[in-house]
Amino acid sequence: MSSSSMPNFAKLNASNYPSWCGEMQAWLRAQGVWCIVSGQSTAPRQSSPPKDTEEAALDAWNTKSDKAAGYIYLAVEENQKIHFASISDNPVAMWAALALAAGYIYLAVEENQKIHFASISDNPVAMWAALALVHLQKRPGARFNA
Numbered sequence: 451m452s453s454s455s456m457p458n459f460a461k462l463n464a465s466n467y468p469s470w471c472g473e474m475q476a477w478l479r480a481q482g483v484w485c486i487v488s489g490q491s492t493a494p495r496q497s498s499p500p501k502d503t504e505e506a507a508l509d510a511w512n513t514k515s516d517k518a519a520g521y522i523y524l525a526v527e528e529n530q531k532i533h534f535a536s537i538s539d540n541p542v543a544m545w546a547a548l549a550l551a552a553g554y555i556y557l558a559v560e561e562n563q564k565i566h567f568a569s570i571s572d573n574p575v576a577m578w579a580a581l582a583l584v585h586l587q588k589r590p591g592a593r594f595n596a
Contacts, residue, residue, distance in 0.1 A: 462526040467552040468576075474525055483518035486511075487541045515541060522548075 478484040485491040518541035537543040
């Protein structure tokens with residue numbers, strides 16, 4: 451796969467985070483930048499004064515980090531870019547911000563209603579579906595306000 455190609459799956463939108471996340475992670479791995487996005491690879495430290503090899507290693511890491519940030523930015527629909535507007539040069543923070551945004555549903559629901567989606571708290575689409583089913587039951591304590 452060429453590093454200049456873009457993924458052929460749907461961009462992240464308000465309802466496809468679970469599938470997008472898996473596809474994007476696999477694509478970033480294929481591009482050789484997932485280790486940066488996941489935080490496994492951090493910027494190399496430099497001595498003072500830096501050696502040529504250290505500078506070259508830092509330049510290579512920065513290039514991969516820039517690519518990762520660019521890939522994420524381009525794989526997200528415009529209305530989702532607000533989640534990382536001020537951190538679009540940091541792929542680790544961008545990835546975390548998108549994951550956090552997907553988890554807002556969980557945070558917005560009252561504690562006694564979270565039992566309805568404890569096993570699917572990482573899937574916002576399934577969470578909304580589960581909450582809608584509970585709401586349709588029209589029993590005491592089965593209403594939610596989110």
